[in-house]
Amino acid sequence: MIIMRSRFDEQLNHLRKKMIEMGAECENIIALATKALFDGNVEEALRAKEEGIKIDELEREIESICLKLLLQQQPVAKDLRIISAALKMITDMERIGDQAEDIAAIVATLNGRVGDECIYISAMAEATIKMVTGSIDAYVNEDLSLAKEVLKHDDLVDEAFISAKASLIKMIANNINDGEYALDLLMIAKYFERIGDHATNIAEWVIFSVTGIHQQGG
Amino acid sequence: MTNKIFRSIIVTSMVVLITSLFVASSFLYSHFNKSQVIRLKEELSIVAASVEEFGDDYFDNFNSSYFRLTLVAPDGVVLYDSQTDAKQMENHLDREEIAEALETGKGSSNRYSSTLGNRTYYEAVLLKNGNVLRLSVNQITVGVLIFAMLPAVLSIILVALLLAMVLANNMAKSVVKPLNEMDIENLIENDNYEELAPMINKINRQHHKIAKQMQELNQKTDEFRQITDAMNEGLVLLNKEGIVISINAAAKELFEVDDSAVGRDFLSIERSIRMSQAIKKALEGKHSELREERKGNEYQFIFNRIESEGNTKGIVILSFDITEKAFAERNRREFTANVSHELKTPLQSIIGSAELLEKDLVKPEDTKRFIDNIKKEATRLVSLINDIIDLSQLDENNALEQEVVDLYEVTKEVVEALALMAQQKEVKIEVDGEPCEMKGMRRYLYEIIYNLCDNAIRYSESGSKVKINLKKKNGSIVLAVADEGIGIAPEHQSRIFERFYRVDKSHSKETGGKGLGLAIVKNAVAYHGGTIRIDSRIGKGTTITVIF
Numbered sequence: 001m002i003i004m005r006s007r008f009d010e011q012l013n014h015l016r017k018k019m020i021e022m023g024a025e026c027e028n029i030i031a032l033a034t035k036a037l038f039d040g041n042v043e044e045a046l047r048a049k050e051e052g053i054k055i056d057e058l059e060r061e062i063e064s065i066c067l068k069l070l071l072q073q074q075p076v077a078k079d080l081r082i083i084s085a086a087l088k089m090i091t092d093m094e095r096i097g098d099q100a101e102d103i104a105a106i107v108a109t110l111n112g113r114v115g116d117e118c119i120y121i122s123a124m125a126e127a128t129i130k131m132v133t134g135s136i137d138a139y140v141n142e143d144l145s146l147a148k149e150v151l152k153h154d155d156l157v158d159e160a161f162i163s164a165k166a167s168l169i170k171m172i173a174n175n176i177n178d179g180e181y182a183l184d185l186l187m188i189a190k191y192f193e194r195i196g197d198h199a200t201n202i203a204e205w206v207i208f209s210v211t212g213i214h215q216q217g218g
Numbered sequence: 219m220t221n222k223i224f225r226s227i228i229v230t231s232m233v234v235l236i237t238s239l240f241v242a243s244s245f246l247y248s249h250f251n252k253s254q255v256i257r258l259k260e261e262l263s264i265v266a267a268s269v270e271e272f273g274d275d276y277f278d279n280f281n282s283s284y285f286r287l288t289l290v291a292p293d294g295v296v297l298y299d300s301q302t303d304a305k306q307m308e309n310h311l312d313r314e315e316i317a318e319a320l321e322t323g324k325g326s327s328n329r330y331s332s333t334l335g336n337r338t339y340y341e342a343v344l345l346k347n348g349n350v351l352r353l354s355v356n357q358i359t360v361g362v363l364i365f366a367m368l369p370a371v372l373s374i375i376l377v378a379l380l381l382a383m384v385l386a387n388n389m390a391k392s393v394v395k396p397l398n399e400m401d402i403e404n405l406i407e408n409d410n411y412e413e414l415a416p417m418i419n420k421i422n423r424q425h426h427k428i429a430k431q432m433q434e435l436n437q438k439t440d441e442f443r444q445i446t447d448a449m450n451e452g453l454v455l456l457n458k459e460g461i462v463i464s465i466n467a468a469a470k471e472l473f474e475v476d477d478s479a480v481g482r483d484f485l486s487i488e489r490s491i492r493m494s495q496a497i498k499k500a501l502e503g504k505h506s507e508l509r510e511e512r513k514g515n516e517y518q519f520i521f522n523r524i525e526s527e528g529n530t531k532g533i534v535i536l537s538f539d540i541t542e543k544a545f546a547e548r549n550r551r552e553f554t555a556n557v558s559h560e561l562k563t564p565l566q567s568i569i570g571s572a573e574l575l576e577k578d579l580v581k582p583e584d585t586k587r588f589i590d591n592i593k594k595e596a597t598r599l600v601s602l603i604n605d606i607i608d609l610s611q612l613d614e615n616n617a618l619e620q621e622v623v624d625l626y627e628v629t630k631e632v633v634e635a636l637a638l639m640a641q642q643k644e645v646k647i648e649v650d651g652e653p654c655e656m657k658g659m660r661r662y663l664y665e666i667i668y669n670l671c672d673n674a675i676r677y678s679e680s681g682s683k684v685k686i687n688l689k690k691k692n693g694s695i696v697l698a699v700a701d702e703g704i705g706i707a708p709e710h711q712s713r714i715f716e717r718f719y720r721v722d723k724s725h726s727k728e729t730g731g732k733g734l735g736l737a738i739v740k741n742a743v744a745y746h747g748g749t750i751r752i753d754s755r756i757g758k759g760t761t762i763t764v765i766f
Contacts, residue, residue, distance in 0.1 A: 017460075017485055024489040140486045 008073045012082065015065050019086055022058040023136035025051065026093050029100040030132060030195065034125045036107045037188065040114040048104035055097035059090045078209075085209035089139070092198040092205075096132060099191040099198075106184050113181060120164035121185055124192040127157045131199035138206045150203035151215075157196035164189040219397070220390045227386035228379075235378050239371060247363055254355060255339055259326075261285060262341045262353040269351055274298075288352040290316055290342075297349065315342040319350045328357075452517075452537035458530045460484045460497065472512060472537055496521045500533050515541040549716070556718035560602055560733070564595035571595075605734040608665065609717070612741035623663050625654045625695060626688055632667045633686070636675060644680035647671070651688030654695045656766055662742040667697070669735035670762055674701035677760070700761040706754040715740040715750075739764075 029051045036044035066087045069075065075083060131153050138147035168182045168189075208214040265287060269276045277298050280287050289298040294311025296304045310316050318325030319342035328339045342352040364371075396411065442464070446453050452469030456462055462479050470476060473487050485494065492508055499506040500521035508519040518538045524531045571588045574580050580588050633647050640647050656663075667686075674684040682702035689696055706714060710721045718733040743750050743764055754760035 013483070017483065020483075020485045020489050021494065024491050024494065027489075028491050136489070140489070 008069075008075070008079075011065070011069055011073070012079065015062065015069065015083070015086060018058060018062050018065065019089070020136070020140055022055065022062060022090065022093050023132075023139065025055050025058060026096045026100070027129070027133055027136065029055065029097055029104075030125075030129055033100040033103040033107065034129065036104055037125070038114060038122065040107075040110065042108050042111075045104040045107040049101050052097050052101040055094060059094045062086060062090045078212075081209045081212060085205040089202050089205045092201045096195050096198045099195050103188050103191050106188055110181070110184060120160050120167055121189055121192070124157055124160045124164060124189055124196075127153060127160060128192045128196045128199065131157065131196050132202075135199045135202040135206065138203055142206070142210050144207060144210055147203040147206045147210075151200055154196050154200045157193055161189055161193040220394045223390035223393055224383075224386045227389060228382050231378065231382040231386070232375075235375060239374075243363065243367065250363070251357060254357065258285075258339055258341050258353060258355050262343055262351070265353055266343045266345065266351050270346060284355065286354045288354070290350045290352060292320060292348045292350070313340070313352075315340040315352060316350050318342065319344045319352075325350075450539070452535070454484070454535040454537075455524075456484050456497070456533040456535070458501065458532050460533075462487065463532065469535075469537060472517065493519070497533055497535075501530060503530075509540070515539055516544045553717050556733070557606065560718065561599065564599045564602075567595045568592050568599075602734070605738060608662075608738055609734065609741060612662070612738070612745055620657045621660060622655055623658050623660045625656060625663060625667070625697065626651050627653070628660070628664050629667050629686055629688055629697075632664065632671055635668065636671055639672075640675050640684070643675055643678065645675050645678045646683045647675070647686065648683055649686045649688075651686070652690065654688055654690055656695055656746075658746045658766075659742075662745060666739050666742045666764065667699075669739050670697075670699040670764075673735055674699050674703065674760070674762075677701065677703040679703065682759075695766045696763060697766075698761055698763045700759060702759040705756040705758055705760055706752070707756055711752050711754060714752075 029048050032044055032048040032051060035041065036048060066083050069083050070080075073079075131150050134146055134150040134153065137143065138150060165186065168186050171182045172179050204215050265276075265280075269289075277287070277289065277300075280300055282300065285300070287298070287300040288296060288310070289304075290310045290313075291297050294309040294316070296307040296310055298304050299307060314327040314329075315325035318327070323344040325342040326340060328337055330337050337357040338354050339357060340352055340354045342350050345351055397414075443466075446464070446466035447468075449466055449468055452472045453464070453466045454462060454469045454473075455464040460483055462482055462484050465473075465475070465479050470479065473479070475487050479487055484497070490510070492510065496506040496508045496519065500523050503523055503525075506521045508521070510517055510519065516539075518540045520536045520538075522534050522536075524534055571592045575585065575588055629649055629651065633649055636647070671684065671686065678684060678701045684702075685698075685700045687696075687698040687700070706721060710719075713719050714721065715736045717737040720733055740750065743766075746766055748764055748766040751763045751765070752760070753763070
């Protein structure tokens with residue numbers, strides 16, 4: 001029994017490591033996509049797309065680890081929460097990866113035009129990166145207060161999105177030739193906003209895995 | 219232990235009890251048998267006497283379930299039996315006891331009846347009328363005996379068991395009690411059982427040994443900790459699973475963790491992908507390095523595998539703050555680029571003029587102007603190179619021969635040298651001071667004052683004043699050069715002493731500076747162990763104070 005337990009702990013540890021790894025990949029891909037956006041660097045954008053494949057692989061790997069743990073060990077209480085939260089979190093992380101990839105894909109079509117013409121987008125990028133890092137840090141350290149901070153942060157991102165939208169409408173009004181560019185930026189802003197939502201979800205699952213209470217939020 | 223003692227006492231007492239019961243009952247059994255036979259004989263003699271006296275009437279009154287009475291005629295025919303019908307019975311002449319009685323007057327025998335499953339004792343006696351009277355009794359079987367004894371035996375066992383349990387419990391407790399009350403910390407002081415003395419001694423010795431080893435270990439850990447904590451470089455030791463074994467103060471600060479980091483997965487402290495990859499590479503036995511920016515500083519990380527007898531034991535991570543080194547590298551790169559640029563500009567001018575002269579494209583009356591230009595640029599080049607040589611000499615920090623120099627004299631020299639330039643710019647120079655002698659390199663001190671004054675005049679507007687103030691104060695010499703010029707913005711003030719740094723980015727030649735003057739001042743002042751203070755406001759003027 002003790003041997004089985006320690007094997008279980010080992011597997012949980014392995015799961016944890018993989019989760020942190022996946023979190024780090026998410027942070028990395030957002031950083032790459034953002035850098036590509038503000039440097040107008042198409043090559044960086046393409047690299048971000050490659051990184052996305054790694055995240056998908058990690059998602060599948062973690063999924064199989066979780067299922068194996070559920071089937072073989074039949075965990076209860078906190079162990080069960082950790083595993084089920086992990087299963088939910090990887091979905092969010094995978095979506096974060098996808099959206100970062102989408103941002104990179106748009107950057108690739110901007111033909112080197114830099115995305116800093118709307119200040120709200122850089123603010124959004126900064127805020128969402130902070131949220132993703134915060135939610136992963138909260139997972140790593142099982143830090144409830146940090147997770148709750150991430151939840152609060154989401155409102156800021158939402159506000160920034162509204163401001164970005166307004167400023168992009170102004171941009172189109174000023175120069176109709178910037179229409180396509182402005183729409184691209186709007187999409188990017190939306191992706192950032194979605195990334196923020198996924199970070200919020202991750203933070204909620206962190207709270208669930210620690211306390212057992214899952215807050216239903218936006 | 220209590221249980222064990224309790225159990226063995228119970229078992230022992232039960233074994234003793236049962237054995238004694240068994241022995242007692244076997245004695246009893248043989249005693250019973252003997253007394254039965256004696257009683258049988260006595261009964262027979264009584265019965266025989268009664269039969270002799272009362273005749274056959276006796277048989278009618280005989281009533282016993284215990285004894286069996288049989289009367290046999292001399293020819294063996296059974297005349298009477300107390301338990302069966304005599305007529306049905308076979309001839310008894312061949313019975314051992316009958317035959318014996320007929321012969322000797324008395325007979326006895328015992329037989330085992332397989333049909334009844336018990337033994338029967340027979341006693342026979344010859345009556346006066348020639349008949350044989352036989353009395354028999356069934357032997358009491360062990361089973362009957364035990365069955366009869368059962369209630370008594372059971373109650374004895376029960377009482378004994380209860381008694382044994384209580385006693386055993388008490389006894390076990392009293393045996394174990396001193397053991398339980400032993401003072402574990404001071405084993406040697408326990409003398410309850412002398413049988414335990416050797417063990418206690420041994421444990422005590424080991425106890426001391428362990429305590430000593432622990433102390434040594436703690437001391438070593440402490441030493442290691444103190445040494446590593448005193449290091450400026452960050453040091454992290456990981457085992458091969460990536461768990462932090464040790465982390466020093468510098469690394470704790472760098473990774474923003476506290477002591478709780480020890481025992482945790484390094485990944486949970488630092489999850490950057492580049493870092494993970496570097497660790498992975500190091501685990502494969504390859505040396506790996508990483509440069510990363512942290513908290514505004516640039517750090518170099520070195521990852522190495524720790525090996526012991528060919529097995530990977532872990533990873534050591536060293537981090538260095540290379541901000542200054544990186545800054546110096548960047549400065550050197552910039553300096554080289556600037557020097558090349560500054561050297562190239564006058565040379566191109568010289569080459570251009572020379573080419574024009576070579577191809578006779580210059581009007582004779584302009585020739586002098588071109589040659590003047592070449593000379594001017596060449597002079598500029600030489601002075602630039604001189605400046606660079608000065609700077610590099612100051613960089614080398616060679617201890618050159620020092621002499622006693624009067625700064626006031628030097629200042630006057632400088633003012634003379636710059637008089638023409640000041641006149642051209644219509645700037646008035648005022649010198650206020652006293653003779654101040656100090657030990658130093660005359661050439662460098664001259665350079666300091668010259669460059670400060672040169673700058674002051676250069677950035678002054680016509681009609682303004684440049685004041686040079688030289689005085690002794692608290693044992694040190696204070697040199698202040700003040701102008702009423704354009705002033706320097708605060709964000710530039712810290713950088714104007716960098717080589718080729720210009721407030722005016724266009725490198726305009728309007729003022730004609732080379733961009734090395736203040737760098738030479740800074741290094742020369744540093745060479746003489748002085749300090750520089752700058753006090754400037756845009757539009758109001760600048761005062762640079764040098765204190766030796």
